[in-house]
Amino acid sequence: MSENIKAALEAYTSTVEKAIAKFPERPNLPEQRLYTPVDLGDQDYVSEIGFPGQYPFTRGVQPTMYRGRFWTMRMYAGFSTAEESNKRYRYLLANGGSGLSCAFDLPTQIGYDSDDAISAGEVGKVGVAIDSLADMEILFDQIDLSKVSTSMTINAPASVLLAMYIAVAEKQGVSADKLKGTIQNDILKEYAARGTYIFPPKPSMRLITNIFEYCSKNVPNWNTISISGYHIREAGSTASQEIAFTIADGIAYAEAAIKAGLDVDAFAGRLSFFWNAHNNVLEEVAKFRASRRVWAKVMKERFGAKNPKSWMLRVHTQTAGSMLTAQQPNNNIVRVALQTAAAVMGGTQSLHTNSRDEALALPTEESVMVALRTQQIVAYESGLADVIDPLAGSYYVEALTNKIEKEAWEYINKIDELGGAVEAIEKGYIQKEIQDSAYKWQMAVESGEKVIVGVNKFQVEEKPVEGLLKVDDSVGALQKKKLDALKERRDSAAVAAALANLEAGCKDESVNLMPLILEAVKTYATLGEICGVMRKVFGEYEAHVNL
Amino acid sequence: MDIAKELLAGSRLALSRAITAVENEYDEAVDIMKKLYPHTGNAYVIGITGPPGAGKSTLTDKIVKEYRRLGKTVGVIAIDPTSPFSGGAILGDRIRMNELTLDEGVFIRSMGTRGSLGGLSHKTADAVKIMDAAGKDVIIVETVGVGQSEVDIVKAADTTLVVVVPGLGDDIQAIKAGILEIADIFTINKADRDGADKLNVELEMMLDLYQDKLEWRPPIKRTVAHRNEGIAELVQTLEEYYGYLKETDKLTERRTERVKAEVLAMLEENIGRYVTRTMQSDGEFEQMVQQIQKREADPYTLVADLLKRLLK
């Protein structure tokens, strides 16, 4: 049959050549005009594409997908104080949001207290400021942690924030084994793309494997890591690079955990991923599909995982922040809707949609509502969620899935040659590849080769946007006051003892640090104090910059 | 602002502006250098060179910190290549030394190679003198590569430290290509990597080959700069070599050679500039070129006549 099609395609091509000569194509289009069965060659459906919920999971990780229930609509939020963010969380839950996603401010993400000199100007800006368990108690006030699932975008100090979450739950009377949620905990992409690292790779990897081990015994329903391509893409990578570098990171985490003595099937089922939903809808769908196939092969063939759960790439998605434009911000609503469609047709497990005003500031409540409604419209009205993996069998989407998979393997092999993701990052290889892609993109936009509506085409004179969210600058002072009061009332001897225990533990590589951190957190030792102890023992990461 | 005066009074801004004047060839540069010259000759000048990726900047950062621990003030001149296409440059060494920025005993200046390489070695030498006059005890000139230009630049140094790393492929070949003659000390950086022992053996064998010609056999040290390993020992070796230079009068010898070369270079440059300026101003030069091109005259006779006239 395929010979038949090939011959027919050749005949067809020769007849249309004249027409093409007369009507030249637009520049910069994907390499082929038309995709046909010829592009899929002899691909075997059952073994290489397969069925939903079955290896290699091209079509999705569950057999029912959205016919059972929709993805989790999880809106990333947090700013100012714990009190303010708690209000926003309860608003989102009341309006049909189905999970929480906490954004922390930069001092929290880098392990500094709000009153540290280096925190000046940053307190409460890109997320909520958490200095101690006291703030965390306020953050989840009146939110039942046995019911809600919570995702926390926290990496270098992930162990500390997770410990605080466990401690808050305990106070609510919820035991750790009932907790559901995710910590991002992905330090490698911090080195490569996002920049909120603290410690060097070796102790960082230890902290991560400590969490894997602790959670497998005590917090079994917790996703211990969200291996993130999102920020790699935001930093400028291509779709193939996004999944390749992230899966290479995943390989490094798995290897570290196995080296620490864990069985692959004991932790692999709790690994989760985080993708970007970018502008090119079909490329994104193909990316999601390809990534599941690559990870399934990695887990089954490379690591010999036996449990099918270990083979599944479960993914949270966020629409691409870097594709939002400051120009004509309402256009962003449309971009986000298309990105949402891509993530849903790609089979994501949960989704955050960005708000139209985020190229200008943190989103207002009204903008967040539109973003959440976008997901609900796609879920309930568009029909895109009614059939599993609806684009499977499209000649183009299948061919593109294959192409992205191939490119991803090439990168993964190259990184293996360099000695793995940690080495590749320390050599600056991954950063350089991302920077080169970012620069190429920027130059394509500036030359007009790539059109961004409202930015380099169809511009209009605009008035400044009114009514943006402004974080009150007094948050820093407020947090400082709270810290002073806390230090007055807590048992300082207990704090000092817990920190001394932690310091001793840091120096002994055979110790799991999670229980020690949990103890310290419960004495109301601050995040800065706990990370300070670890900084003292572990040192700090020095970035590799190679422009 | 009287740059020289303020520099000598301790102004960091004046120090910075003096280097700019030299680097940009401002007219006042000569005047500044004249005033500073009597105050030079006190610093220990160390050149650090080696192939890209050898970790020179990180190593420099750690060496500076060690010298600071020993109570010395330090100046750093970090040189990066200028893009031949745009004339621009990314000067990226400083990023490895961020922790030193707020140390008042340290001054770091990044320079691009810009146009002419001969000009660069001259400017580097002046920048060293400026830091010297500003009272820096130790001045480090860090430059990438192992080509002729780098050799010229490190000639401004009392001691040249050559950084090599395992696993850069044909490193030994690169070293043979000319670095041996300038190396006073080697360090194998990233010495925790595979291949450090092999590289060490190869270096020793190469030195054996030249044993007869070597008055000083360059010691081979090992460092892991990003973990601060071997740095104190390396600095000790740098100091030992400085002691050796002083004891054996080699320091005076080297510095005399340097002055000689410098004066000759300045003479050539100034005569050249004078000659072209004089002749180009009255159009005579163009006439001469035309005559020679038409074979109405030959360049040998004309140049000899000219010299007689210009230098009388």
Place this chain on the structure above:
Amino acid sequence: MEKRIRVLVAKPGLDGHDRGAKVVARALRDAGFEVIYTGLRQTPEQIAEAALQEDVNVVAMSILSGAHPQLFPVVVNLIREKGMKDVLIIGGGVIPDGDIPALKEAGIAEVFTPGTPTGDIVKFINENV
């Protein structure tokens, strides 16, 4: 004379988003400038001192975290205090239009918001140094 425009590209504060800063650094290099990139997490004091030691003509800062109202003016003041009256100081990042007048008042010569072509930045520097 062999003059080059020298630019310090800096990321004050704790924000790790350096895609823009790096793209701008490369574009400035390709425009013939000498670019000193200082990397992440620089304090205003570090930025001002690096500007002095490198004797730059331009300091270009990028912040995406919203800390610009606090940090940009501090850098301007520190640089001026060091006697560098003629340094052109520019900023970029996620900066609402409403914040721009105050930043200019504080001495930021120009603010470049998302979507600015790098060519505009080059042009501004060439016209104002």
